[in-house]
Amino acid sequence: MKPCNFKYIKSSSINEVLDVLDIHGEKAQILAGGQSLISMLNMRIANPEIIIDINFLKDVISLENKDNTIEIGPLFRQLELENWSDLKSKLPLIYQSIPYVGQIQHRARGTILGSICHGDPTSELPLCFLALNGKIYLKSKKGLRSISANDFYLGPLLTSKNSNEIAIKLEFPTKKEATGYAFNEVSEKYSDYAIASFAVVTDDNKIRFTLGGIPSKPTVIEWDMKNFEFIDELLNDFAWNLDIEDDQHASATYKRDLIRKVGKNTILSSVKNI
Amino acid sequence: MAKIQVKTKINGEETEFLCQPYDTVLDVLRRDLNMTGTKEVCSTGDCGACSITMDGRLVCSCLVLAAETEDKKIETIEGMAKNGKFNVLQKTFLEHAALQCGICTPGMLVAAKSLLEKNTNPTETEIRYWLAGNLCRCTGYDKIVKAVQAAAEEIRENA
Ligand SMILES: Cc1cc2nc3c(=O)[nH]c(=O)nc-3n(C[C@H](O)[C@H](O)[C@H](O)COP(=O)(O)OP(=O)(O)OC[C@H]3O[C@@H](n4cnc5c(N)ncnc54)[C@H](O)[C@@H]3O)c2cc1C
Ligand code: FES
Ligand code: FES
Numbered sequence: 388m389k390p391c392n393f394k395y396i397k398s399s400s401i402n403e404v405l406d407v408l409d410i411h412g413e414k415a416q417i418l419a420g421g422q423s424l425i426s427m428l429n430m431r432i433a434n435p436e437i438i439i440d441i442n443f444l445k446d447v448i449s450l451e452n453k454d455n456t457i458e459i460g461p462l463f464r465q466l467e468l469e470n471w472s473d474l475k476s477k478l479p480l481i482y483q484s485i486p487y488v489g490q491i492q493h494r495a496r497g498t499i500l501g502s503i504c505h506g507d508p509t510s511e512l513p514l515c516f517l518a519l520n521g522k523i524y525l526k527s528k529k530g531l532r533s534i535s536a537n538d539f540y541l542g543p544l545l546t547s548k549n550s551n552e553i554a555i556k557l558e559f560p561t562k563k564e565a566t567g568y569a570f571n572e573v574s575e576k577y578s579d580y581a582i583a584s585f586a587v588v589t590d591d592n593k594i595r596f597t598l599g600g601i602p603s604k605p606t607v608i609e610w611d612m613k614n615f616e617f618i619d620e621l622l623n624d625f626a627w628n629l630d631i632e633d634d635q636h637a638s639a640t641y642k643r644d645l646i647r648k649v650g651k652n653t654i655l656s657s658v659k660n661i
Numbered sequence: 662m663a664k665i666q667v668k669t670k671i672n673g674e675e676t677e678f679l680c681q682p683y684d685t686v687l688d689v690l691r692r693d694l695n696m697t698g699t700k701e702v703c704s705t706g707d708c709g710a711c712s713i714t715m716d717g718r719l720v721c722s723c724l725v726l727a728a729e730t731e732d733k734k735i736e737t738i739e740g741m742a743k744n745g746k747f748n749v750l751q752k753t754f755l756e757h758a759a760l761q762c763g764i765c766t767p768g769m770l771v772a773a774k775s776l777l778e779k780n781t782n783p784t785e786t787e788i789r790y791w792l793a794g795n796l797c798r799c800t801g802y803d804k805i806v807k808a809v810q811a812a813a814e815e816i817r818e819n820a
Binding site: 388389390391392393394395397418421422425426428429430438440442443466486489490491492493495496577578 | 665681682683685688704705706709712718719720721723724725726728729731772790791793794
């Protein structure tokens with residue numbers, strides 16, 4: 388199958404993008420790396436009237452290393468982050484998860500912000516964004532607002548970004564002292580979509596546990612470190628509260644078992660990393 | 662709808678073409694530029710048969726719009742043999758019988774070449790990691806991996 392016809396607009400400034408989004412709203416779609424969008428166009432799952440290509444934008448940041456945060460702009464590719472020499476020391480969680488994001492070909496084009504905005508419930512970057520509780524900056528003709536990852540994901544491929552907004556920046560908090568980070572994923576074959584993925588951040592006070600793949604959006608729960616000895620029960624309760632269903636890849640029983648066992652292993656690794 | 666005029670460099674040669682907004686690079690290569698070496702299998706980024714490089718990076722040409730290639734440098738399988746002489750990977754693929762139907766082969770070769778340009782001494786794991794986006798449904802991956810290892814060895818010997 389081939390894509391539907393659409394009007395192609397190549398933008399060189401954010402203001403130009405905002406004008407088009409303001410007039411056309413949902414009928415227009417931003418094209419970043421295209422690694423989700425073009426595949427959806429080819430399958431005709433997406434049928435936009437207008438494609439706004441942002442790959443030629445001039446007025447955007449790439450990666451900026453600030454005091455307590457790493458800021459990333461809309462054209463920074465996944466492969467560039469993977470190859471960034473400070474990734475392991477500054478963003479250990481992303482360092483562990485990024486090799487699971489598709490294959491070399493997709494990471495070469497796919498952007499960090501594109502993956503975050505696409506909001507696939509099986510995707511690694513949205514999960515880590517939530518585990519780190521990063522922040523995303525959204526711009527429209529009305530102005531600029533920021534949303535924390537806790538409030539960004541609403542459902543499968545559904546975020547609180549409006550159709551007249553472009554994401555212009557993302558902030559990941561950098562590695563904190565006395566904090567452990569761990570990532571784990573179970574899929575049918577290496578780097579395929581996750582059946583279950585886990586990103587965990589722990590410190591002396593709390594366990595921040597996030598789960599992807601199984602629920603319809605990346606999902607977070609926090610436990611007090613004081614309850615660490617009850618972790619098996621806590622994970623079991625969390626799994627049963629999710630309303631998990633069988634699908635063609637895995638039974639509900641198996642998925643609950645992944646949460647109990649792989650979830651626990653991920654917590655243990657993150658505690659070891661503190 | 663008006664066609665888009667695109668100027669780009671393909672295998673070192675300045676190239677200009679007209680395309681529809683919805684054409685992918687793959688469409689233009691195969692249909693308009695008669696470069697049918699690059700294969701189309703899935704059109705969803707899953708198989709890697711359409712692999713090319715754009716500004717030195719390995720990409721799936723089915724997931725890049727033709728209009729996005731303005732001012733870029735594209736390399737395809739057609740640019741691999743030089744002056745009628747096989748690239749070392751093409752030679753080792755033949756020697757190791759690393760192909761059967763051949764549909765995945767152009768993508769495999771372009772992907773393997775982009776690996777060896779960065780790393781002339783990859784481990785087996787690194788080769789398999791790099792080629793994870795290239796599917797082969799008939800040969801099996803062992804012969805392909807061996808062919809890449811042999812090519813790497815030859816490149817190192819001749820360096
Ligand atoms: C075969 C294959 C396997 C893959 N496997 C994985 C995997 O294992 N894990 C994984 O996480 N991903 C996977 N992906 C998806 C890939 O990571 C995509 O790159 C990513 O989801 C989207 O990023 P993009 O830059 O390509 O965005 P695009 O495809 O260009 O856009 C995706 C969506 O986000 C919107 N968007 C993009 N940028 C912005 C912005 N700055 N502001 C507002 N909206 C924006 C677009 O309008 C569109 O709706 C895979 C893709 C393929 C083809
Ligand atoms: S045809 Fe492009 S990846 Fe399969
Ligand atoms: S040789 Fe047939 S798909 Fe690889």
